[in-house]
Amino acid sequence: MNAEDLKYVNTAHPKQDVHKLRPHRPGLFRFEVAAGLVPVPDGSSRALDLAGGMAEFAKVLSSKGYAVTFVDLSENNVRHAIDLGYESYKMDLNEGLAHFGHSTFGCVVILEIIEHLIKAEYLIEEIFRVLKPGGSLILSTPNAVWLPERLRVLRGLAPAEEGYHYRFFTEQTIKKMCIREGFSITETKFSTPAFGVNLFRRRVLGRSDRIHLFVPDWAAPVLAQTIYLHAKKPGA
Secondary structure (H helix, E strand, O other): OOHHHHOOOOOOOOOOOOOOOOOOOOOOHHHHHHHHHOOOOOOOOEEEEEOOOOOHHHHHHHHOOOEEEEEEOOHHHHHHHHHOOOEEEEOOHHHOOOOOOOOOEEEEEEEOOHHHOOOHHHHHHHHHHHEEEEEEEEEEEEEOOOHHHHHHHHOOOOOOOEOOEOOOEOHHHHHHHHHHOOOEEEEEEEEEEOHHHHHHHHHOOOOOOOOEEEOOHHHHHHHOOEEEEEEEOOOO
16 A cells, blocks of 8 residues: 555554554444444445445445445455455545446445545535435444543643544534535434443453443433434435
8 A cells, every 4th residue: 555545544643554454343333323224225225335444334234135335445454345245446535436426325334434534525525426316324423522522621632533533523513514415314323332331341351342322312412422323315
């Protein structure tokens, strides 16, 4: 992977894994939540899995009856998806989705990625373009103003993921960005780690997996770590 491929990626950040072999993590909570937001496909519906990692969610989409097209910046991830039988492309999402035609997909999924993109608005515009009328966008992103981040600001600190994330969204800003491009928001969900329970599980039970809890809408701005939304392109 050359420097031009990574012009929007901070490869110096220790969490950046686009140039590494990513672990396979099918049990992530965000996959469970997103799976509940994905609509039942029509008879010939295609789904686009953007920045799909090790194709964990591509398998979820396939199990629901979608014909899945996989996209990622990592050559390792694309090769893995090809080996699994998915139509797969290496693409930088900052540059849009020019490979795909208008009204091609019934569903587009982008989980925990929009915050890594400089050109986030452009990607949402492109997703709208490639979706069929009535098609669905399933998106998740961290909540930039949940309680731990608010406490960091009071201490004079930068956001915890500064340097790894390029963009920082709230429920309102991510919704406004989607609505501005023509989407209607049909459903939102919010979650947070169960901190005390997870600490007990790790220290006493030796468990590394984490439990997450759903957060009610009224408490989401402060207590939710993650925002999930289902947005639709108007039409049939």
